[in-house]
Amino acid sequence: MPLFRALDEQAEAKARPRRRGLRNTKGTKSCWRTRDDDPVLSLTRLCLLSLADNMKDLWVKDYADNYLDHYSFRYIMGPFNLLPGELVEELTWLLSSRKQLSRAALHLLLVPHLQGLSLERCPGLVNPALCAHIAARCQGLRSLDLSGAQQLPPKALCETMSSLPALRSLSLAGMPCDRSVIQTVARHCLLLQHLDVSRCHLLSPAALLALGGVVSSSSSASSSSTSSPLPLSSLLALDIGFGEQEGDSTVAAAYLLLSLPCLKRLALEGLGPACRLIEQREFSQADEFADREGVSSLHQVWRERMLGQSSERWMMMRGEESTDNGEVESPLLEEDGCDAEEDLIKNLWPFCLQIQTEDRMKNLSQSGLILQLKDVKGVTCESLGSLGNLCPGLNSLSMNIGKQGPLLTADLQTWSGQLRSLSFIYSGPVADLLPALQVAGCSLISLTLEGVKTRADTPLLELIRVCPRLRDLLVSAEPPATPQYETIDNQLDDQDLPKLPNLRSLKISFSYEHNQMKPLMSWMSLKEVIRCLLIGSPLLENLSLISLPCPLNCIIQDTLHSVNPDVNPDADSSGLPPLPLGRIEHIDLLRTDVQMSTVKSLMQLSKRLKYVDVSYCWRIISLENLCKLSANFRCRKIMKHAKQITWQ
Template sequence: MPLFRALDEQAEAKARPRRRGLRNTKATGSCWRMRDDDRVLSLTRLCLLSLADNMKDLWVKDYADNYLDHYSFRYIMGPFNLLPGELVEELTWLLSNRKQLSRAALHLLLVPHLKGLSLERCPGLVTPALCAHIAARCQGLRSLDLSGAQQLPPKALCETMSSLPAVRSLSLAGMPCDRSVIQTVARHCRLLQHLDVSRCHLLSPAALLPLGGVVLRPSSSSFSSTSSPLPLSSLLALDIGFGEQEEDSTVAAAYLLLSLPCLKRVALEGLGPACRLIEQREFSQADEFADREGVSSLHLVWRERLLGQSSESWMTMRGKESTDNGEVESPLLEDGCDTEEDLIKDEWPFCLQIQTEDRMQNLSQSGLILQLKDVKGVTCESLRSLGNLCPGLNSLSLNIGKQGPLLTADFQTWSGQLLNLSFIYSGPVVDLLPALQVAGCSLISLTLEEVKTRTDTPLLELIRVCPRLRDLLISAEPPATPQYETNDNQQDDQDLPKLPNLRSLKLSFSYEHNQMKPLMYWMSLKEVIRCLLIGSPLLENLSLISLPCPLNCVIQDTLRSVNLDMNPNADSSGLPPPPLGRIEHIDLLRTDVQMSTVKSVMQLSKRLKYVDVSYCWRISQREWLDCKKFRQVEVVWV
């Protein structure tokens, strides 16, 4: 097999136009979805599916039999060099998703023009030898995901990252990543914008400091850095540093918040206390940490950040004044050739030397404003400080312990602007209702985990105060006391709250493992589910697991409410689709649903691709085997 030689420009130019206009699709990660009105797979997707089906018996077989363990190629000239990088990436994703990706297939697909590579679904393939191939062949990679590859030593990872200077997004979650890896990334991946090192247990919180360039010069006590901070806008580092002191997590998070000015999305251990430390300026708490780690004092880092924030404000104001006076704008605003530091050095010497103290005093009064938009890993105690530091927040994941009723005042800061909200709360749902009445009007995603329910839990009111939801996920404990109804007092459909934009719904209840089926004694929950199914015509993903109430009758009632004159596709007629008319994925584990009801849903929705009815005790193996032949729907049953 010949070694790789660069594609000539003419061949590459011929390949590019084929991508244009191939499909009108929207991107979802590294794969494409068809438009809502598409009923037939695009020609490109059909070709890729054919390639995926023939990889093992054709190209992979030939390469594995004749070359894989006999030669070591720096590059391989094969049929995939002629494909655009985006299609190679999608083909890799298809093989990975089907569990058909092998070492030989990866060798063939590691082409020089590949921009994105995700091996999250097959971490067993990630070895030092494969990483050497990646480093040699794919130096233009912009996105790399090696999450879960636990057999890759830090030294091999360092060698790989030192050869990938173009990486913008890097996911190393769950890997044996240590301080040396972070130092290598900070030194060589200078364009990095997203980093995920969650669950890297060998990584201490202090080891993340090189990302912000925070280093103390041995000969000076003033703040300095070996290099400028990375342009990180997203940093995910939860569940790291086993055995580290809690104070280290707080101080390290404070350093990172102050030294990484581009951060928008953050998930850090100790993030909440760090916000409180910065907001209350209790910098003396970090002195011991600074001495031990050899970094500048947190107070100096804070002053440097305030100076940077002041210079940005000054530059904006000066550019506006120059424009208002008819003068030529500054070089930075004109063509971007000069850096902000150069401009300050040339045109702001007196401000720096004479007015520094006055400016610092004004900044101290006004306070520091962080640009965070998405925050994970904070607790209820830190909400007030978080609101003062991050008034522009629109996504929040909160572990609130036992303080649910105290949230209302703290959420006023973000009233009308929060889009995504997640609670981890081991108390009753009713405690969260006051906070949702403040923040719910703007929410498009709501997640409630570990919450407790009662038979009088106001789920309908929760739906009413969050009318714009697209995603609703509730993981809860069932009621401890039973509720048995003698009659069903169903409300009129017009009186029920609706979620017309809802795309994804999950209601999951815990259960006793020694029970074949959950106890069904929360009868009023049927009305809530009926409300959600009927009032959400755009629903695509439905997950109802271990419900403590009958479900089969609710789905049948929903299907009876469907107007037969409605067009389920609703694309040409303009009418809204009927309930469950656009469903694509259904999980109904441990419910009383019957196979006849499942078949009715299949007949209604032409989009349905997957149904999981595992542990549904009213479905027999014979019914499941018969239903497996139904259209193209994958039906899972245990």
């Protein structure tokens, strides 16, 4: 039985040393995950699984029955205080992923040396009482994710944030977060590097200015309207509330671009027009906004940013160190007043030139400012030129291009050879995007196309050819508007098919009418594209093919037949590359004609397969057959919605 004890505030347990080199860089989950084809799990992993299995019936039951609603503990001294913080974090993720995390379990797992806590999978547990426990027990937290906790009022959120000064990463996406929360974060979380406030509809664009030290004079005791900015390198704030005026999002974005010099990742409405405003130095457009919010003029913020940039460049070139009072002995800083503005710009040019190639400097903005952004979301075609001039080092771009797909090519030329990730929301045909992809595709490792239209002659094979390095490909499309019952008489030989040898994740989904459970099988040439991707991507791990307007079962069978050892005896030779579909871990085949025998063959081929979703596959006769497969093979989970569906 665990021992629970109320402690004095000064008797905090010391944080145990973190085990470096074992963390998963993509998130907090599965810190000690072993390879799925390893014959034996690690002892650490087995112990965590055992803890997760026994939490409810042992420790949680004892605490819930005897202590949960009877006492209020400042700290709980129990068995989990003996675990390193990373193991407690991993155990919390295991319980939440299994939907076994409860209020009582969280009370036990909130240990003082915990440094990462994610409650994104169980937002219903987040309430003011739990946040009070987090603030009291886990003041050393470096990462906190409360995304989706709708029932937490801003006042409770402010009280929590004021007690977590060590935070480096904070996610409040989809929460009732308002201006007071942002101001609290700006005052108390001085080490914050990542902030996600996406879908916070109570949050106006102007409220974000506090993050850059640009605060309203009414909310500051000091006569100055500026303070130190947070060291944010990542800010995600798409789909937040509206401002008082239509252009507030653009002006607020301009303020943030100038006042947060460490930004490398930004998702924000108005980002593109803000770049154009800064590049053309149309600062007078922000005067009404500055007067209304009681903040410094945008022109003044720009001058301060340029002075800071000039001092950094001067130190880089001269190797001079700052003086005791933090100022740099530079002639550029001796200038003052509007008359010296043009001289300031001229003096900045050599320092900007030092870090840019000659060809890109031809397109530098007249503002002389170079932003450090690497990853941006929320821009449109109209502002790509200004974005390219201010952000020549960009390597990830997500944009809504409306109906201007053919105009992309020239603007993307700025980042030719350096873009790694590209995402388009486009309501036109895929063919319109091909010229742009021919410019940027050679370096892409991730490509997303959302909302595109397709037809029989859509050049999907050519798209694959121009993006040979892809690791992730996601296409969300509308099926052909008219039936295309063409056939392929002369199929390409396997050697002639384009290949994506590095592809790990593939998702191709088509929209469908809700009253039509079976897609219209009308696009026969799509079979060749799917076959090309399955055969030419032997490292594929995640496969999602949803509502395909063509037969899929025969494609998978052909792929399996091409690598069947009985047909191809050399398929398993150690000198050959991995077999197609041999490394699959996750499969979604919703609303396709896949058959039970095909699913069984996939399970036999891949020893790593853990998850199969065959929901609404009309050729899957009964759930009983799926349960038999789950018992006989290594598939961990098969969705229970799969069933026979009838229609007219």
